[in-house]
Amino acid sequence: MSAEQIIKRIQAERKTVNAELYNAEGLLRLQETMSAYEGEYRLIWSDELLKELENRPKESLHATGLSILDDVIGGFKEQQLITIGGHTAHGKTQFGLFLVEQYEKLNPLIIPLEQSNEELVMQRRDNGYSIPKFLSPRSLAARVTCDWIEERVVEGIAKHNTKLVLIDHLGYINDFGKEGEFKGENTAYRIGQVMKGLKNIAKKWNVIILLLVHISQHDEGKPPSLEAVKNSSDIIQESDMVILIWRKNTLKKKVRVYEDKMLVSIQKNRRTGKNGSIGLAFDKLTGRYYEENDWVKSMEESARQSVEAEDMFDSL
Amino acid sequence: MITHPQKVEDMRERATLLNDMEQDLLAGRTKTAQALGWYTNWLAQKIKKHDYSKDFPTENYSPQ
Numbered sequence: 001m002s003a004e005q006i007i008k009r010i011q012a013e014r015k016t017v018n019a020e021l022y023n024a025e026g027l028l029r030l031q032e033t034m035s036a037y038e039g040e041y042r043l044i045w046s047d048e049l050l051k052e053l054e055n056r057p058k059e060s061l062h063a064t065g066l067s068i069l070d071d072v073i074g075g076f077k078e079q080q081l082i083t084i085g086g087h088t089a090h091g092k093t094q095f096g097l098f099l100v101e102q103y104e105k106l107n108p109l110i111i112p113l114e115q116s117n118e119e120l121v122m123q124r125r126d127n128g129y130s131i132p133k134f135l136s137p138r139s140l141a142a143r144v145t146c147d148w149i150e151e152r153v154v155e156g157i158a159k160h161n162t163k164l165v166l167i168d169h170l171g172y173i174n175d176f177g178k179e180g181e182f183k184g185e186n187t188a189y190r191i192g193q194v195m196k197g198l199k200n201i202a203k204k205w206n207v208i209i210l211l212l213v214h215i216s217q218h219d220e221g222k223p224p225s226l227e228a229v230k231n232s233s234d235i236i237q238e239s240d241m242v243i244l245i246w247r248k249n250t251l252k253k254k255v256r257v258y259e260d261k262m263l264v265s266i267q268k269n270r271r272t273g274k275n276g277s278i279g280l281a282f283d284k285l286t287g288r289y290y291e292e293n294d295w296v297k298s299m300e301e302s303a304r305q306s307v308e309a310e311d312m313f314d315s316l
Numbered sequence: 317m318i319t320h321p322q323k324v325e326d327m328r329e330r331a332t333l334l335n336d337m338e339q340d341l342l343a344g345r346t347k348t349a350q351a352l353g354w355y356t357n358w359l360a361q362k363i364k365k366h367d368y369s370k371d372f373p374t375e376n377y378s379p380q
Contacts, residue, residue: 003341003346006341007338007341007342010334010337010338010341011338013334014331014334014335014338017327017330017331017334018331020327021324021327021328021331024319024323024324024327025324025328027319028319028321028324031319
């Protein structure tokens with residue numbers, strides 16, 4: 001090999017080594033910076049976190065006022081995104097309004113996207129029901145986005161110290177992203193982004209968000225399960241709690257007859273992990289719900305017996 | 317450990333040595349270049365195969 005060839009090889013090698021060195025020095029600088037990092041996003045050990053939590057003043061849970069429900073969920077707390085799902089005409093809005101009335105002290109804000117605020121108030125007035133005290137936007141934007149909802153939440157907090165927000169319902173939030181970046185994405189993806197946006201609002205502004213959602217068509221004669229929640233698995237994933245409601249009904253001569261009894265089923269509960277179902281009855285005089293659990297117990301008992309009977313049959 | 321400081325130091329040294337070798341060869345100092353070449357190759361092997369994590373004073377990096 002001639003000296004010229006050797007020099008060429010060395011030059012090529014030097015080029016490679018310099019490039020590798022550049023990368024390695026960058027990593028080393030990053031490593032040194034991160035080892036001294038004490039900022040807001042620093043990593044902390046779980047025992048340190050526990051100590052911090054123990055020194056923090058105890059968080060207060062906001063009880064719903066329904067003792068059996070409170071036994072299961074322990075009440076709602078700020079920063080939670082609570083999804084309430086149910087069929088059309090099964091009482092989602094009424095149940096939402098009932099909760100708003102229970103939480104009047106939290107200066108609730110309603111974002112009424114399905115029925116207008118005027119309709120909500122007039123309907124209850126015409127039926128002679130109590131009208132809960134709530135805030136709502138004078139008018140709605142042509143396209144309701146998470147940013148628009150966030151502005152209303154901030155207005156509620158700034159003017160009235162709002163702690164609870166009811167959104168009726170998810171299907172009407174039409175968010176394509178700040179620069180329309182989600183426009184080409186499918187519905188499930190866009191709903192996922194909306195759910196993340198709402199969860200972010202709950203956390204950032206320290207409010208409870210009650211989000212009403214529709215569920216897919218299935219046998220209305222049976223209480224729904226989580227699989228019935230429409231369009232995106234992110235709805236369940238991003239929610240801190242998922243409550244499914246079902247209005248008791250029977251099919252009589254091809255006509256569905258609805259009763260004034262409602263099953264409230266806690267299907268997901270991130271805070272305590274406790275699930276359960278409770279029965280409510282609707283008082284037609286006041287438009288309020290009260291607990292009536294006997295029919296739920298007998299329903300659960302007959303479901304248990306039928307499972308046992310199936311098991312016995314299988315073992316034969 | 318993402319990158320060991322000693323490894324970066326060895327890489328730096330190798331880059332300098334390659335530069336010196338080139339200068340020596342251009343100036344016709346082949347003997348010196350040869351000696352440097354041996355050391356450069358040895359460093360290349362070290363960078364490639366040596367387990368730098370064993371040199372590291374781990375007690376400084378244990379939690380708390």
